[in-house]
Amino acid sequence: MNVSVCIRRVPDTETRIRVGDDGVSIDTSGVKYIVSPYDEFALEAGLQVTEGLGAGEVTSVTVGDAGAAESLRNSLAMGAHRAVLLEGEVTMDGLATAKALAEELAEADAPLILLGVKAADDDQQQVGPMLATLLARPCATAVTRLEAGDGHVRCHREVEGGTEVVDLPLPCVVTITKGAYEPRYATLKGIMAARRKPLERRPAKLPAARLRVLELEPPAPRPPGRIVGEGVKAVPELVRLLREEAGAL
Amino acid sequence: MESGAGVVAAFVEQRDGSVRATAHEVVGAAAELARQIGGEAHGLAAGGPGFGAACASLGARGAEVIRVAEGAELAQYQSEGYARIVADMIAGGGYRAVLFPASALGADLAPRVAALLDVPLASDATGLEVVDGGLVVTRPVYGGKAFARVTFDASPAVVSLRPHVFPPGTHAAAGRVEAFTPAGGAPPAGRVVEFRAASGGSVDVAEAEIVVSGGRGMRGPENWGVIEDVRDALGPTAALGASRAVVDAGWRPHAEQVGQTGKTIAPKLYFALAISGAIQHLAGMRTARTIVAVNKDADAPIFNVADYGIVGDVFEVGPALAEEIRRLKSESGG
Numbered sequence: 217m218n219v220s221v222c223i224r225r226v227p228d229t230e231t232r233i234r235v236g237d238d239g240v241s242i243d244t245s246g247v248k249y250i251v252s253p254y255d256e257f258a259l260e261a262g263l264q265v266t267e268g269l270g271a272g273e274v275t276s277v278t279v280g281d282a283g284a285a286e287s288l289r290n291s292l293a294m295g296a297h298r299a300v301l302l303e304g305e306v307t308m309d310g311l312a313t314a315k316a317l318a319e320e321l322a323e324a325d326a327p328l329i330l331l332g333v334k335a336a337d338d339d340q341q342q343v344g345p346m347l348a349t350l351l352a353r354p355c356a357t358a359v360t361r362l363e364a365g366d367g368h369v370r371c372h373r374e375v376e377g378g379t380e381v382v383d384l385p386l387p388c389v390v391t392i393t394k395g396a397y398e399p400r401y402a403t404l405k406g407i408m409a410a411r412r413k414p415l416e417r418r419p420a421k422l423p424a425a426r427l428r429v430l431e432l433e434p435p436a437p438r439p440p441g442r443i444v445g446e447g448v449k450a451v452p453e454l455v456r457l458l459r460e461e462a463g464a465l
Numbered sequence: 466m467e468s469g470a471g472v473v474a475a476f477v478e479q480r481d482g483s484v485r486a487t488a489h490e491v492v493g494a495a496a497e498l499a500r501q502i503g504g505e506a507h508g509l510a511a512g513g514p515g516f517g518a519a520c521a522s523l524g525a526r527g528a529e530v531i532r533v534a535e536g537a538e539l540a541q542y543q544s545e546g547y548a549r550i551v552a553d554m555i556a557g558g559g560y561r562a563v564l565f566p567a568s569a570l571g572a573d574l575a576p577r578v579a580a581l582l583d584v585p586l587a588s589d590a591t592g593l594e595v596v597d598g599g600l601v602v603t604r605p606v607y608g609g610k611a612f613a614r615v616t617f618d619a620s621p622a623v624v625s626l627r628p629h630v631f632p633p634g635t636h637a638a639a640g641r642v643e644a645f646t647p648a649g650g651a652p653p654a655g656r657v658v659e660f661r662a663a664s665g666g667s668v669d670v671a672e673a674e675i676v677v678s679g680g681r682g683m684r685g686p687e688n689w690g691v692i693e694d695v696r697d698a699l700g701p702t703a704a705l706g707a708s709r710a711v712v713d714a715g716w717r718p719h720a721e722q723v724g725q726t727g728k729t730i731a732p733k734l735y736f737a738l739a740i741s742g743a744i745q746h747l748a749g750m751r752t753a754r755t756i757v758a759v760n761k762d763a764d765a766p767i768f769n770v771a772d773y774g775i776v777g778d779v780f781e782v783g784p785a786l787a788e789e790i791r792r793l794k795s796e797s798g799g
């Protein structure tokens with residue numbers, strides 16, 4: 217079974233975020249980029265599915281600018297068989313992104329489409345179920361582990377209050393959260409092999425964004441905290457402050 | 466009623482036939498928004514037979530009307546079916562804005578509804594305001610390292626709200642329950658084959674009002690009694706959380722992980738016990754109302770975001786904290 221994995225290039229989670237001069241985007245100078253962490257889990261899940269079945273290819277797909285090719289190369293080095301760069305300007309409008317992905321994936325021979333549950337830059341947590349809706353496919357979100365069966369995939373989901381096991385008929389869309397999958401490192405051999413793997417580029421069919429950023433700002437500083445004291449003797453004062461000052465107890 | 470321009474809708478989350486606390490917040494926020502634009506708030510609900518009766522209570526939270534689809538097949542949440550019904554309710558309603566909770570259920574439902582309606586979605590909002598007649602949403606991005614103020618070039622505006630950030634509604638409205646009959650035609654769906662409730666009926670970290678988290682400084686899972694003792698002292702609204710270091714070491718389940726690759730939460734009160742406060746941990750908890758840290762290292766970065774800190778050994782401070790909280794609660798009779 218072929219699997220498509222949607223990945224997004226995002227600033228490293230360690231990176232300091234500064235608002236750019238335009239006031240609506242970040243200052244990208246000196247920013248290091250990575251494949252969004254959940255997307256690495258999704259890629260690992262996809263590779264394990266095809267390896268487990270001993271059949272099928274993994275295609276990584278991204279909507280992004282020319283720089284996003286680097287993330288696709290990373291995915292090829294990890295083991296994806298081919299990659300597709302849909303060139304276009306990514307915005308916070310996840311529906312626009314989902315439409316560009318749907319245009320590409322509607323015709324692709326990939327019964328299973330995997331995404332991260334949430335991208336580490338816009339934190340929208342929406343492209344997966346939107347893509348599924350556009351493709352009229354069933355979808356399971358926040359899946360920690362999946363098993364490919366005959367005509368379906370069995371998904372283990374984290375929900376509030378417990379764990380749910382859902383069988384989704386193929387073709388379907390699944391978003392992956394942290395759980396069973398430990399993303400593999402690219403080996404030197406993998407990095408060399410990635411250079412010879414196909415990486416297609418075409419313009420993304422990306423509609424205009426209808427969610428507009430008016431302003432990007434640093435988080436409001438928290439009121440300065442204080443060290444109540446040292447060791448056990450500070451505990452009564454801490455609890456008093458929590459009740460009387462913070463109203464939290 | 467046929468809605469005018471100022472009607473704001475709120476999705477009513479339920480579990481096992483009970484209206485969830487998120488609905489009180491979402492209806493409250495819808496009522497507040499409606500007040501600012503001179504309209505009213507409507508609840509949109511789906512549930513098992515008789516669920517409508519439970520929805521009447523949302524009048525006290527500010528809902529003028531609650532539209533309810535009832536049916537045996539709607540008793541439990543089901544992504545595709547719920548999405549279709551809620552989208553149908555919205556499509557004919559003429560709403561200015563539609564609000565969802567950014568809970569696990571809301572995060573599953575809202576994007577599908579937005580896609581069915583062909584309108585964008587702003588997820589996990591921490592602020593809502595009306596500016597020059599338009600809705601402006603504030604939402605954290607880059608793991609909370611920045612906040613974006615966004616607006617919509619489409620209608621209705623669809624927004625999900627971070628739980629615990631918006632106060633439950635307090636201005637009562639009529640609370641009239643209206644039955645909604647869904648159009649037929651089930652979309653393709655998954656089938657739930659098993660549900661395992663979390664052990665001991667404990668509160669989920671994502672929905673708790675108070676969270677007590679432990680980090681690598683706890684040295685091993687055998688010491689978690691210290692963390693549990695503090696949680697137990699705080700009562701039934703408190704949940705356990707953990708740093709990624711602890712989860713990756715296999716000491717705690719990943720359902721408890723707080724942070725960039727775990728849960729994003731905004732409880733009223735957050736305890737970080739023996740957690741250093743790495744940037745990816747802060748991504749998950751920096752919007753908590755009050756943060757308490759206990760760490761033996763006075764320079765631990767967690768103290769930069771903590772409202773109150775104690776520098777000390779968690780194995781001494783933890784038990785003393787549990788005891789003091791119990792003492793205070795028994796003194797005040799609660």
Ligand SMILES: Cc1cc2nc3c(=O)[nH]c(=O)nc-3n(C[C@H](O)[C@H](O)[C@H](O)COP(=O)(O)OP(=O)(O)OC[C@H]3O[C@@H](n4cnc5c(N)ncnc54)[C@H](O)[C@@H]3O)c2cc1C
Nearest residue numbers: 680681682708709710724725726727739741745746761779
């Ligand atoms: C892509 C990515 C995603 C990540 N996602 C997450 C995430 O979701 N959540 C998360 O938490 N982390 C995440 N991390 C990991 C993060 O960077 C840190 O490694 C992790 O948070 C550290 O956990 P910790 O604070 O428990 O451990 P440490 O950093 O080892 O801190 C332990 C602390 O305990 C203190 N301590 C030790 N003994 C005692 C004692 N007896 N009494 C009191 N204090 C004591 C120490 O002073 C220290 O500050 C992520 C990292 C990456 C790269």
Ligand SMILES: Nc1ncnc2c1ncn2[C@@H]1O[C@H](COP(=O)(O)O)[C@@H](O)[C@H]1O
Nearest residue numbers: 222278279331332334335340341342343
């Ligand atoms: N530009 C993009 N290209 C490819 N996949 C994307 C893109 N943006 C988001 N995704 C996928 O959708 C998931 C959720 O993203 P989001 O809804 O933006 O939080 C990500 O983890 C990716 O798997």
